[in-house]
Amino acid sequence: MTLTVHNLHVHIHSQPVVHDVSFEVESGTRFGLIGESGSGKSLTALSLLGLLPGEAAARGTVHLEGRPLLPLPEAELARRRGKEISMVFQDPRTSLNPVRRIGDQMTETLRIHERLSRRAARARAVELAQQVQLPEPTTIIDRYPHQLSGGQRQRVGIASAVAARPRLLIADEPTTALDATVQAEILQLFLDLVESSGTSLLFITHDLGVLAQVVTHAAVMSGGRIVERGPVQDLLNRAQHPVTRHLVSAARASQWSGGVSA
């Protein structure tokens, strides 16, 4: 499903924080938004799902497969979230509900969109746990988030996001909260799931080394604007903007210090 974002602006308390952002994620492709902390990546992503905080407002046009996502009334957006477009967040400690069993959380969208019975939802939760390679799928689904490791919690976050087989998946720094080895495993899982399902992916990160492993094309954000865009290998090897060059140096430094390679 093609996502088209055109002239997106976000204001917080009437202050502009995202300025005139336009990009396209073509059907079945993987596109990245990269930038330093505070550059406007998350607010851009949250605008697409209608999940901006109350003090923020978005204007512009967003279409998914030609149908408008912005502007759109909340009730209609809620119907499309999970099923057509869904999101994996940075920190599963805050995105998962601490007092609900993980199996129930993984199948929540399915129960809303497909009206699955409890029994069918349980069977689907086991399948999802297998798909994201959680250990002992038949019993782990009855555990609570605090009984899992950080990597396992993020697998639950990914399972919840892909449960209803969305056509576009947005991932906002999905591996930043994890240590380097777990990060590599989760990235691989991500790529396998996206490739096998043909889902379009919008991947957000501050780490160009990580981005280069996941997407083919990307846009660089700084101060709420897109300052450079292109194939990710060109951004790595022929960066034009100082912000992009800085991101390249940071990725190379992290590679030398044993982080994920660029």
Ligand SMILES: Nc1ncnc2c1ncn2[C@@H]1O[C@H](COP(=O)(O)OP(=O)(O)OP(=O)(O)O)[C@@H](O)[C@H]1O
């Ligand atoms: N709820 C909020 N209230 C006030 N300002 C906010 C709020 N959320 C974000 N901002 C500001 O908007 C700007 C863009 O924030 P955003 O979270 O989109 O950046 P980001 O690139 O995703 O950074 P990070 O990687 O740290 O999440 C920043 O200056 C941030 O301080």
